[in-house]
Amino acid sequence: MDLHVRPSSGAEFLAHTRLHHAIWGARLSLGQYLAREEILQATEFSRAGRRAWSLVSGEEGGGEALLASCESFEGPCLWTLGDGRVEEGLSHAIASVFVPDALRGKGLASSLMSGVQERLRALGAVASTLYSDVGAGLYERAGWRSHLGTVASLPVAPAIAGAVTPTPAEPLFDADLAAIETELCARRHDALGRATTPAFAELPTAARLRWHHARATFLCATLGHPAPRYLGARAGQSHCTWMHDPKSDALRTLTWQVEGPGEAVTLLDECRTEAARSGLERVVLWDLDPLSAQATGLEPTPRTDSLPMLHPFTPGLQGAQWLGANRFGWV
Numbered sequence: 001m002d003l004h005v006r007p008s009s010g011a012e013f014l015a016h017t018r019l020h021h022a023i024w025g026a027r028l029s030l031g032q033y034l035a036r037e038e039i040l041q042a043t044e045f046s047r048a049g050r051r052a053w054s055l056v057s058g059e060e061g062g063g064e065a066l067l068a069s070c071e072s073f074e075g076p077c078l079w080t081l082g083d084g085r086v087e088e089g090l091s092h093a094i095a096s097v098f099v100p101d102a103l104r105g106k107g108l109a110s111s112l113m114s115g116v117q118e119r120l121r122a123l124g125a126v127a128s129t130l131y132s133d134v135g136a137g138l139y140e141r142a143g144w145r146s147h148l149g150t151v152a153s154l155p156v157a158p159a160i161a162g163a164v165t166p167t168p169a170e171p172l173f174d175a176d177l178a179a180i181e182t183e184l185c186a187r188r189h190d191a192l193g194r195a196t197t198p199a200f201a202e203l204p205t206a207a208r209l210r211w212h213h214a215r216a217t218f219l220c221a222t223l224g225h226p227a228p229r230y231l232g233a234r235a236g237q238s239h240c241t242w243m244h245d246p247k248s249d250a251l252r253t254l255t256w257q258v259e260g261p262g263e264a265v266t267l268l269d270e271c272r273t274e275a276a277r278s279g280l281e282r283v284v285l286w287d288l289d290p291l292s293a294q295a296t297g298l299e300p301t302p303r304t305d306s307l308p309m310l311h312p313f314t315p316g317l318q319g320a321q322w323l324g325a326n327r328f329g330w331v
Protein backbone atom coordinates (compact mmCIF):
# COMPACT_ATOMS: atom_id res chain seq x y z
CA MET A 1 0.00 0.00 0.00
CA ASP A 2 1.37 3.47 -0.95
CA LEU A 3 1.12 5.47 2.28
CA HIS A 4 2.15 9.07 2.69
CA VAL A 5 1.62 12.02 5.01
CA ARG A 6 0.47 15.40 3.70
CA PRO A 7 -1.38 18.44 5.09
CA SER A 8 -5.08 17.68 5.68
CA SER A 9 -7.80 19.51 3.83
CA GLY A 10 -10.32 21.28 6.07
CA ALA A 11 -13.09 18.84 5.10
CA GLU A 12 -10.86 15.85 5.76
CA PHE A 13 -9.89 16.99 9.23
CA LEU A 14 -13.49 17.88 10.04
CA ALA A 15 -14.54 14.32 9.13
CA HIS A 16 -12.07 12.96 11.68
CA THR A 17 -12.97 15.62 14.26
CA ARG A 18 -16.56 14.36 14.16
CA LEU A 19 -15.21 10.91 15.02
CA HIS A 20 -12.94 12.30 17.81
CA HIS A 21 -16.02 13.41 19.66
CA ALA A 22 -16.59 9.88 20.99
CA ILE A 23 -13.08 9.93 22.53
CA TRP A 24 -12.36 13.50 23.57
CA GLY A 25 -15.84 15.01 23.72
CA ALA A 26 -16.98 13.81 27.16
CA ARG A 27 -19.77 16.02 28.60
CA LEU A 28 -20.11 17.88 25.29
CA SER A 29 -22.65 17.30 22.52
CA LEU A 30 -21.20 16.84 19.03
CA GLY A 31 -22.26 20.41 18.21
CA GLN A 32 -20.55 21.76 21.33
CA TYR A 33 -17.41 19.76 20.60
CA LEU A 34 -17.20 21.10 17.03
CA ALA A 35 -17.87 24.64 18.29
CA ARG A 36 -15.04 24.33 20.80
CA GLU A 37 -12.62 23.17 18.09
CA GLU A 38 -13.66 26.10 15.91
CA ILE A 39 -13.00 28.54 18.77
CA LEU A 40 -9.59 27.02 19.44
CA GLN A 41 -8.67 27.15 15.76
CA ALA A 42 -9.52 30.86 15.70
CA THR A 43 -7.05 31.69 18.50
CA GLU A 44 -3.84 33.56 17.74
CA PHE A 45 -1.79 30.52 18.78
CA SER A 46 -3.58 28.21 16.31
CA ARG A 47 -3.69 30.72 13.47
CA ALA A 48 0.05 31.25 13.78
CA GLY A 49 1.16 27.64 13.98
CA ARG A 50 -1.54 24.96 13.72
CA ARG A 51 -1.18 22.34 11.02
CA ALA A 52 -3.36 19.30 10.40
CA TRP A 53 -1.80 16.18 8.91
CA SER A 54 -3.34 13.20 7.12
CA LEU A 55 -1.96 9.75 6.44
CA VAL A 56 -3.47 8.69 3.12
CA SER A 57 -3.12 5.81 0.71
CA GLY A 58 -3.34 6.07 -3.06
CA GLU A 59 -2.71 8.86 -5.55
CA GLU A 60 -3.73 12.48 -5.12
CA GLY A 61 -6.83 13.16 -7.21
CA GLY A 62 -7.17 9.43 -7.86
CA GLY A 63 -9.24 8.23 -4.94
CA GLU A 64 -7.00 8.76 -1.93
CA ALA A 65 -8.22 7.13 1.29
CA LEU A 66 -7.84 8.98 4.60
CA LEU A 67 -6.41 6.58 7.18
CA ALA A 68 -5.11 8.60 10.14
CA SER A 69 -4.67 12.19 11.24
CA CYS A 70 -3.18 14.51 13.84
CA GLU A 71 -2.43 18.18 14.47
CA SER A 72 0.81 19.99 15.24
CA PHE A 73 1.20 23.41 16.88
CA GLU A 74 4.32 25.47 16.26
CA GLY A 75 5.80 27.61 19.02
CA PRO A 76 9.10 29.24 19.96
CA CYS A 77 11.70 27.26 21.89
CA LEU A 78 15.25 27.61 23.18
CA TRP A 79 18.01 25.05 23.01
CA THR A 80 21.65 24.64 23.89
CA LEU A 81 24.33 22.03 23.37
CA GLY A 82 25.55 22.83 26.89
CA ASP A 83 28.35 25.13 25.74
CA GLY A 84 26.90 28.35 27.19
CA ARG A 85 25.30 29.39 23.89
CA VAL A 86 21.49 29.54 23.80
CA GLU A 87 19.77 29.33 20.40
CA GLU A 88 16.18 30.15 19.46
CA GLY A 89 14.03 28.06 17.17
CA LEU A 90 10.61 26.52 16.64
CA SER A 91 9.22 23.32 18.09
CA HIS A 92 5.98 21.57 17.22
CA ALA A 93 3.59 20.03 19.76
CA ILE A 94 1.58 17.07 18.45
CA ALA A 95 -2.10 16.58 19.33
CA SER A 96 -5.20 14.60 18.32
CA VAL A 97 -3.43 11.51 16.96
CA PHE A 98 -6.31 9.48 15.59
CA VAL A 99 -7.05 6.31 13.63
CA PRO A 100 -10.70 5.27 13.08
CA ASP A 101 -11.82 2.17 15.04
CA ALA A 102 -11.93 -0.19 12.10
CA LEU A 103 -8.36 0.62 11.01
CA ARG A 104 -6.57 0.28 14.35
CA GLY A 105 -3.80 -2.20 15.14
CA LYS A 106 -2.27 -2.17 11.62
CA GLY A 107 0.59 0.23 12.30
CA LEU A 108 -1.17 3.25 10.74
CA ALA A 109 -0.58 5.61 13.69
CA SER A 110 3.09 4.58 13.64
CA SER A 111 3.28 5.41 9.89
CA LEU A 112 1.53 8.73 10.53
CA MET A 113 4.01 9.72 13.25
CA SER A 114 6.97 8.69 11.16
CA GLY A 115 5.70 10.77 8.21
CA VAL A 116 4.84 13.76 10.41
CA GLN A 117 8.28 13.87 11.99
CA GLU A 118 9.81 13.96 8.49
CA ARG A 119 7.49 16.83 7.55
CA LEU A 120 8.41 18.75 10.73
CA ARG A 121 12.12 18.20 10.13
CA ALA A 122 11.66 19.57 6.61
CA LEU A 123 10.11 22.71 8.13
CA GLY A 124 13.36 23.25 10.05
CA ALA A 125 11.91 22.37 13.47
CA VAL A 126 14.30 22.09 16.43
CA ALA A 127 12.16 19.39 18.08
CA SER A 128 8.68 18.03 18.56
CA THR A 129 6.85 17.39 21.83
CA LEU A 130 3.74 15.44 22.74
CA TYR A 131 1.87 14.15 25.79
CA SER A 132 0.91 10.51 25.31
CA ASP A 133 -2.16 8.92 26.82
CA VAL A 134 -1.36 5.55 25.22
CA GLY A 135 2.10 4.85 26.60
CA ALA A 136 5.44 5.40 24.92
CA GLY A 137 5.74 2.51 22.39
CA LEU A 138 3.79 3.98 19.49
CA TYR A 139 5.70 7.27 19.59
CA GLU A 140 9.09 5.77 20.39
CA ARG A 141 8.94 3.89 17.10
CA ALA A 142 8.96 7.25 15.31
CA GLY A 143 11.73 8.80 17.43
CA TRP A 144 10.03 10.50 20.43
CA ARG A 145 11.53 9.67 23.85
CA SER A 146 9.67 9.79 27.16
CA HIS A 147 10.66 12.15 29.98
CA LEU A 148 9.54 12.23 33.59
CA GLY A 149 6.32 14.14 34.15
CA THR A 150 4.80 14.41 37.64
CA VAL A 151 1.40 15.29 39.02
CA ALA A 152 0.28 16.51 42.43
CA SER A 153 -3.37 16.94 43.21
CA LEU A 154 -5.09 18.34 46.27
CA PRO A 155 -8.74 18.84 47.16
CA VAL A 156 -10.04 22.34 47.62
CA ALA A 157 -11.30 21.88 51.18
CA PRO A 158 -8.48 21.18 53.70
CA ALA A 159 -6.10 24.02 54.61
CA ILE A 160 -2.47 23.80 53.57
CA ALA A 161 -0.20 22.79 56.43
CA GLY A 162 2.58 25.18 55.39
CA ALA A 163 5.03 26.12 58.14
CA VAL A 164 6.15 29.30 56.38
CA THR A 165 4.58 32.74 56.42
CA PRO A 166 2.52 33.36 53.27
CA THR A 167 3.18 36.42 51.13
CA PRO A 168 0.24 38.59 49.94
CA ALA A 169 -0.84 37.71 46.40
CA GLU A 170 -2.30 39.71 43.54
CA PRO A 171 -4.46 38.24 40.78
CA LEU A 172 -3.28 38.08 37.17
CA PHE A 173 -5.44 39.15 34.24
CA ASP A 174 -5.10 38.82 30.49
CA ALA A 175 -3.18 42.12 30.37
CA ASP A 176 -0.50 40.60 32.66
CA LEU A 177 0.28 37.65 30.38
CA ALA A 178 2.79 39.53 28.23
CA ALA A 179 4.89 40.35 31.32
CA ILE A 180 4.60 36.74 32.53
CA GLU A 181 5.81 35.56 29.11
CA THR A 182 8.82 37.89 29.28
CA GLU A 183 9.77 36.74 32.78
CA LEU A 184 9.36 33.03 32.06
CA CYS A 185 11.32 33.28 28.81
CA ALA A 186 14.16 35.10 30.58
CA ARG A 187 14.23 32.37 33.27
CA ARG A 188 14.46 29.64 30.66
CA HIS A 189 17.16 31.52 28.80
CA ASP A 190 19.22 31.77 32.02
CA ALA A 191 18.66 28.11 32.88
CA LEU A 192 19.76 26.95 29.41
CA GLY A 193 22.76 29.29 29.52
CA ARG A 194 23.92 27.51 32.68
CA ALA A 195 23.31 24.00 31.31
CA THR A 196 26.47 21.96 30.77
CA THR A 197 24.75 19.27 28.68
CA PRO A 198 22.28 19.60 25.75
CA ALA A 199 18.95 21.06 26.88
CA PHE A 200 15.67 22.21 25.35
CA ALA A 201 12.77 24.38 26.59
CA GLU A 202 9.48 25.45 25.04
CA LEU A 203 8.50 29.07 25.67
CA PRO A 204 5.21 29.78 27.43
CA THR A 205 3.97 32.61 25.22
CA ALA A 206 0.92 34.71 26.08
CA ALA A 207 -0.72 33.40 22.89
CA ARG A 208 -0.24 29.83 24.06
CA LEU A 209 -1.67 30.59 27.51
CA ARG A 210 -4.65 32.29 25.86
CA TRP A 211 -5.33 29.11 23.85
CA HIS A 212 -5.85 27.31 27.18
CA HIS A 213 -8.05 30.14 28.44
CA ALA A 214 -10.19 30.05 25.30
CA ARG A 215 -10.74 26.36 25.98
CA ALA A 216 -11.51 27.01 29.67
CA THR A 217 -13.89 29.88 28.94
CA PHE A 218 -15.83 27.78 26.43
CA LEU A 219 -16.04 24.78 28.79
CA CYS A 220 -17.13 26.91 31.77
CA ALA A 221 -19.89 28.58 29.73
CA THR A 222 -21.05 25.28 28.24
CA LEU A 223 -20.95 23.24 31.43
CA GLY A 224 -22.50 25.93 33.64
CA HIS A 225 -19.45 26.95 35.68
CA PRO A 226 -18.64 30.56 36.60
CA ALA A 227 -16.44 32.25 34.00
CA PRO A 228 -12.75 32.43 35.04
CA ARG A 229 -12.09 35.89 36.50
CA TYR A 230 -8.39 35.54 37.22
CA LEU A 231 -5.83 33.78 35.04
CA GLY A 232 -3.25 33.28 37.77
CA ALA A 233 -1.61 34.93 40.76
CA ARG A 234 1.60 36.71 41.67
CA ALA A 235 3.24 36.63 45.10
CA GLY A 236 6.43 38.65 45.37
CA GLN A 237 8.88 37.37 42.74
CA SER A 238 6.79 34.23 42.12
CA HIS A 239 3.76 33.63 39.94
CA CYS A 240 1.57 30.95 38.46
CA THR A 241 -1.02 30.83 35.71
CA TRP A 242 -3.90 28.38 35.56
CA MET A 243 -6.87 27.16 33.57
CA HIS A 244 -10.28 26.04 34.76
CA ASP A 245 -11.04 22.51 33.63
CA PRO A 246 -14.67 21.84 34.53
CA LYS A 247 -14.58 18.55 32.56
CA SER A 248 -12.36 17.09 35.27
CA ASP A 249 -13.55 19.41 38.06
CA ALA A 250 -10.01 20.74 38.43
CA LEU A 251 -8.04 23.95 38.35
CA ARG A 252 -4.84 23.11 36.45
CA THR A 253 -1.69 25.19 36.75
CA LEU A 254 -0.20 26.04 33.35
CA THR A 255 3.01 27.70 34.55
CA TRP A 256 4.57 27.79 38.02
CA GLN A 257 7.59 29.95 38.78
CA VAL A 258 8.47 30.04 42.45
CA GLU A 259 11.36 31.79 44.17
CA GLY A 260 10.71 31.10 47.86
CA PRO A 261 8.76 28.74 50.17
CA GLY A 262 6.31 31.36 51.49
CA GLU A 263 5.43 32.35 47.93
CA ALA A 264 4.82 28.71 47.00
CA VAL A 265 2.34 28.36 49.88
CA THR A 266 0.59 31.59 48.89
CA LEU A 267 0.27 30.60 45.24
CA LEU A 268 -1.12 27.20 46.09
CA ASP A 269 -3.62 28.86 48.41
CA GLU A 270 -4.62 31.22 45.57
CA CYS A 271 -5.18 28.20 43.33
CA ARG A 272 -7.42 26.60 45.94
CA THR A 273 -9.37 29.81 46.49
CA GLU A 274 -9.92 30.23 42.75
CA ALA A 275 -10.96 26.58 42.40
CA ALA A 276 -13.43 26.91 45.29
CA ARG A 277 -14.85 30.14 43.86
CA SER A 278 -15.45 28.36 40.56
CA GLY A 279 -17.03 25.24 42.03
CA LEU A 280 -14.05 23.06 41.08
CA GLU A 281 -13.12 20.22 43.42
CA ARG A 282 -9.34 20.13 43.24
CA VAL A 283 -6.12 21.72 42.12
CA VAL A 284 -3.83 19.73 39.82
CA LEU A 285 -0.19 20.72 39.42
CA TRP A 286 2.18 19.19 36.89
CA ASP A 287 5.95 19.13 37.31
CA LEU A 288 6.09 20.87 40.69
CA ASP A 289 9.67 21.91 41.59
CA PRO A 290 11.27 20.43 44.75
CA LEU A 291 11.25 23.77 46.62
CA SER A 292 7.48 24.14 46.15
CA ALA A 293 6.82 20.49 46.98
CA GLN A 294 8.71 20.84 50.24
CA ALA A 295 7.08 24.15 51.17
CA THR A 296 3.55 22.95 50.51
CA GLY A 297 3.93 19.36 51.69
CA LEU A 298 2.69 18.09 48.32
CA GLU A 299 4.16 14.82 47.06
CA PRO A 300 4.25 14.76 43.24
CA THR A 301 4.09 11.30 41.67
CA PRO A 302 5.05 10.25 38.12
CA ARG A 303 2.21 10.66 35.63
CA THR A 304 1.00 7.58 33.82
CA ASP A 305 -1.20 9.55 31.45
CA SER A 306 -0.07 12.63 29.53
CA LEU A 307 3.43 11.15 29.40
CA PRO A 308 5.82 13.89 28.16
CA MET A 309 7.74 12.87 25.02
CA LEU A 310 10.37 14.82 23.11
CA HIS A 311 11.83 14.25 19.65
CA PRO A 312 14.84 16.52 19.02
CA PHE A 313 15.69 17.02 15.33
CA THR A 314 18.68 19.34 15.74
CA PRO A 315 22.02 17.50 15.59
CA GLY A 316 23.56 17.14 19.05
CA LEU A 317 20.24 17.51 20.89
CA GLN A 318 19.49 13.78 21.18
CA GLY A 319 19.14 12.93 24.85
CA ALA A 320 18.66 16.62 25.73
CA GLN A 321 17.16 17.57 29.09
CA TRP A 322 13.71 19.11 28.76
CA LEU A 323 13.59 22.14 31.06
CA GLY A 324 10.54 24.03 32.26
CA ALA A 325 7.97 21.59 30.89
CA ASN A 326 4.53 22.21 32.33
CA ARG A 327 0.88 22.02 31.38
CA PHE A 328 1.09 25.09 29.12
CA GLY A 329 2.85 22.85 26.57
CA TRP A 330 -0.03 20.35 26.38
CA VAL A 331 -2.32 20.69 23.37
Ligand SMILES: CC(C)(COP(=O)(O)OP(=O)(O)OC[C@H]1O[C@@H](n2cnc3c(N)ncnc32)[C@H](O)[C@@H]1OP(=O)(O)O)[C@@H](O)C(=O)NCCC(=O)NCCS
Nearest residue numbers: 097098099104105106107108109110132133134135137138
Ligand atom coordinates in the same frame (compact mmCIF):
# COMPACT_ATOMS: atom_id res chain seq x y z
C1 LIG B 1 -3.87 5.23 19.71
C2 LIG B 1 -4.18 5.04 18.22
C3 LIG B 1 -3.87 6.32 17.46
C4 LIG B 1 -3.28 3.91 17.72
O1 LIG B 1 -3.54 3.72 16.33
P1 LIG B 1 -3.06 2.39 15.60
O2 LIG B 1 -3.02 2.63 14.13
O3 LIG B 1 -3.86 1.26 16.10
O4 LIG B 1 -1.58 2.30 16.16
P2 LIG B 1 -0.41 1.34 15.65
O5 LIG B 1 -1.02 0.10 15.06
O6 LIG B 1 0.56 2.09 14.84
O7 LIG B 1 0.29 1.02 17.04
C5 LIG B 1 -0.51 0.44 18.01
C6 LIG B 1 0.18 0.63 19.32
O8 LIG B 1 -0.55 1.58 20.08
C7 LIG B 1 -0.91 0.96 21.31
N1 LIG B 1 -2.21 1.46 21.74
C8 LIG B 1 -3.28 1.74 20.99
N2 LIG B 1 -4.29 2.19 21.79
C9 LIG B 1 -3.80 2.18 23.03
C10 LIG B 1 -4.34 2.53 24.29
N3 LIG B 1 -5.59 2.98 24.42
N4 LIG B 1 -3.55 2.42 25.37
C11 LIG B 1 -2.28 1.97 25.28
N5 LIG B 1 -1.71 1.63 24.11
C12 LIG B 1 -2.48 1.72 23.01
C13 LIG B 1 -0.98 -0.51 21.00
O9 LIG B 1 -0.83 -1.28 22.17
C14 LIG B 1 0.20 -0.68 20.07
O10 LIG B 1 1.40 -0.71 20.80
P3 LIG B 1 2.56 -1.76 20.45
O11 LIG B 1 2.70 -1.77 18.97
O12 LIG B 1 3.76 -1.24 21.17
O13 LIG B 1 2.04 -3.06 20.96
C15 LIG B 1 -5.68 4.64 17.98
O14 LIG B 1 -5.95 3.53 18.80
C16 LIG B 1 -6.66 5.76 18.30
O15 LIG B 1 -7.00 6.56 17.46
N6 LIG B 1 -7.13 5.80 19.57
C17 LIG B 1 -8.04 6.83 20.01
C18 LIG B 1 -7.35 8.20 20.10
C19 LIG B 1 -6.13 8.19 20.97
O16 LIG B 1 -6.13 7.66 22.08
N7 LIG B 1 -5.04 8.82 20.46
C20 LIG B 1 -3.75 8.87 21.14
C21 LIG B 1 -3.68 10.05 22.03
S1 LIG B 1 -2.09 10.19 22.81
